[in-house]
Amino acid sequence: MSEQFDYIIVGAGSAGCVLAGRLSEDPATRVLLLEAGPPDRSLWIHLPIGYGKTMWSDTYNWRFNTDPDPNMNGRRIYWPRGKTLGGSSSINGLIYIRGQREDYDHWAALGNTGWGYEDVLPYFIKSEGNQRGAIPFHGSEGPLKVSDISARHELIEAFIDGAGQIGVPRTDDFNGAQQEGAGYYQLTTHKGWRCSTAKAYLDPGRGRQNLRIETGAFAAGLIMDGRRAVGVRFRQGGEIKSARCNAEVLLAAGSIQSPQLLQLSGIGPRALLEQHGIPVVLDAPGVGENLQDHLQIRLSFECTKPITVNDQLNSLVGKMQIGLQWLLFRSGPLAVGINQGGCFMRALADEASTPDIQFHVATLSADMAGGKVHPYSGFTMSICQLRPESRGHIRIRGADPFEPPEMQPNYLSTDLDRRTAVAGVKAVRAIAASVAMRPYVKREVKPGPQDATDDALLEFCRNNGATIFHPTGTCRMGIDPLAVVDARLRVNGVAGLRVVDCSVMPTLVSGNTNAPAVMMAEKAVDMIRADAKNKR
Template sequence: MDTSSLEYDYVIVGGGSAGCVLAHRLSADPEIRVLLLEAGPDREPFWVRTPAGVGNVFFDERINWKFSTEPESRLDGRRLYWPRGKVMGGSSAINGMVYVRGFDADYDHWQALGNEGWSWRDVLPYFQRSETSDSGGSTYRGGAGPLRVSFPHKQHPTTDAFVQAGTTIDIPRNPDIAGATQEGVGYLQHTIGGGMRSSTARAYLAPVRSRPNLSVAGESTAARIDVVNGRATGVEFFRAGTRQVARARREVLVCAGAIGSPQLLMLSGIGAPAQLQAHGLPVVQALPGVGANLQDHLAMNAGYEVRAGASMNAALSGWRKFVHGAGYLLNRRGPLAVGASHAVAFVRSDPAVAVPDIQLSFRPLSFAFDSKNQLRMHPFPGVQFASAMLRPRSRGHIALRSADPHAPPAIHANYLSDADDERVMIATLRWIRRIAAAKPLGDLVVREDLPGAQVESDEEVMAFVRRNSQTLYHPAGTCSMGRGPDAVVDARLRVHGVQGLRVVDASVMPTIVSGNTNAPTIMIAEKASDLILEDARR
């Protein structure tokens, strides 16, 4: 597609969880011309479509940015691996497909920070509009949206044991984690429909590709946003080895994610002046908050060996995995048609905490990546807990490494820089052990494999965390919405000081939501599409 002499009403940078939503909604008006640019390929490989294929795309550089943090001083100097989607659908094409919205208090807090229109009451209709839940439409759920959201067709008995163990220790049973409240223990839902991943590329983009007013360009890497007299006028990008320009009559919409969006703004001269000048970039708009306020959910995984038959490991190993693979190809069912995490508990690190601040996801299987980055099921029957500290106090930042748009930025996550985050991580392991010991799950447990019974004191727990914790792949906040000196966008997601430019993705979250970030990012884009069209009519 030659875009060198073409103009559009809207140019969208990033065909991920937010960009595909905007392309769908904005192009619904045949009078509006839309261009969607995506740095990765515009195709969906088999392992993207297949829910159990997450491990196969985790290190695939063809569709994955494969970022890493800078050495983290409070994690023994380790560089943590940050996979992010580089394919149409973005990270919704490579994530764990968990559908979690966050607590109502998260969004009420956004509004309390001065972001009018972002309370729970305001955003709930956009969650509903985005989804078709297999539970059907209701007061809290959507029944006619593009995104398919479903429970597995069958729950593993050990997953049932986890849920029952939670209730044994007085965690309230929650029949719908994405319903009236997120608190409690219950089964997870996933962005899966008909046994296939419901990425935003499949859910939002595929049905509207034939619209003549919508142009889609894969393998197109944005280099900078052109700003003339204080207004964004277009996007310069590389495609097929050539530098091209797409002009935007109305707006440029940046949807490149919590890493890519601040990087593109800085490459365009929008950011902290000192950093821009250090890389020889002119200061177009001084916004010190660009790249700041980075937040992420730090994860601590724990694993248990269980009795024979109480794990999916055997079914996903050896000759059995080929039998299940054939079954999946025939009917889109079985172990390959579900996500890795099957159930979840949201609990408090301390009774005085008003809203649960720990997420404990349960897998009736256990695995690790070998030295060749290949996913291997453990040779023993095992289960895993994937935990998250939901509201970290630590803040990091994204910085330019160079003025080259092809160079990855420097990611300073700054994990555990706030002492209270350590308290929450210690409480997390205590909760995991309580549930693992409670009936009926406790009756199935043979031993704790990770971290192991030798890890007991607070100091030993933190030593384990520093050596073994990982990201839960939820970066957010680096183009924060708000009014203060460090805010990057206003409550309508318009970049402060630059007309015709918005950021629409997880980077605009002023504080990270208490749960997985994909569904909230889709919600943000749904709401943004209304804001954009409203402003166009003024």
């Protein structure tokens, strides 16, 4: 490309769209945004319930699979990731969760100056356009719209009451003074539509002359001048093209593809690069290591009453009703996605000072996320361990940039993770057996009462656990020799290159990762601008 840019952003996902939208607010700053997927034109992207369709889309989803995980009885785990403008924010479950104060204070304690809770809270508030308005802990003017689930559901109310009966209080804000509690989630929706980061941050800037958005542009590697990144090579329309920048390349390709691109470009573990014949630019042993993810354990139940989404979707009249509800009022199941209720609690109460598991409660049931609903009235309670100790890795398989890398999560590889998974299943059963929920539970379908011992429950987790779509940590920030980026997200040992996505998280946050990804990108923009000013 003959045009010269100041910044090239690789990946138009949750972070990349924020970077492009914010940096291009300065008309003197020229920005190129590269996205491997197509534009976000599908109705299924913008309809909140539509991720049941995009979950399996070859067009809008990378549809990754992990390598066989020995801790999961050799299973490959399906890892959907967004491949369109908005990235995974265009296909996710819409839940707005920031994590716990302690998550960010821990980052700062590891040597990441400026990443404590009081440092990041202003960026959460800046990004947020919450329908509740500018109240403590929340913002009303930000681009990312956040909405309440307005209609109360009988089953979710029973779940919240049941959680209360085992000692978990009701809450109306998981992102307020404390996370612990049971209640309804807030969602990244606005007036019945999904609010992806493409909608929030890119749409306002699409007419800017200084912002160029290229879709169908699959990044193949960085252009290096010694140890300085000066551009990006990418495939578009069957051709290999290149683009160059004066200031910085900003990798926002996610926890799988950001480390993959670094390794392909000669920045990674020396032995791995030499094994695949890639010239070593920088021996960086931490690139691709430290992979973390939330393992989701789904328990499904048959409901005693025909009040679930299963009942509506299995009936022509029911389908018509929910369709009309959305068309006329922008409400109902189509407007809120799948998981309405949740809970943050301590499963290992003697060991955890803050919640260590999260519930996602759906008023439907299926064999897997995004799958066909069961023919009976059903609902699902899923749990995940919030701060897993297990660590995996991302490693290229060869020099071909278009071959997916090795993805090994190593789920349940530590004693704490195994005990927390079993305790989480027991917590689900405790709520299901509560006085409040008992009238709604006809039977536990999966795992079923035959799995009664800890060993049987752990085996159920190994055979049925799946990702809840939060891979992180593979380009982590820090000050030790295995850290990939510094506290300003600059790649250690390389000039003109930053990573701005969930791969830089040193440890996984206690909850869904979309809101933190947006926060990190908002904070990165301020750092990028400040560093550019200091160079003048």
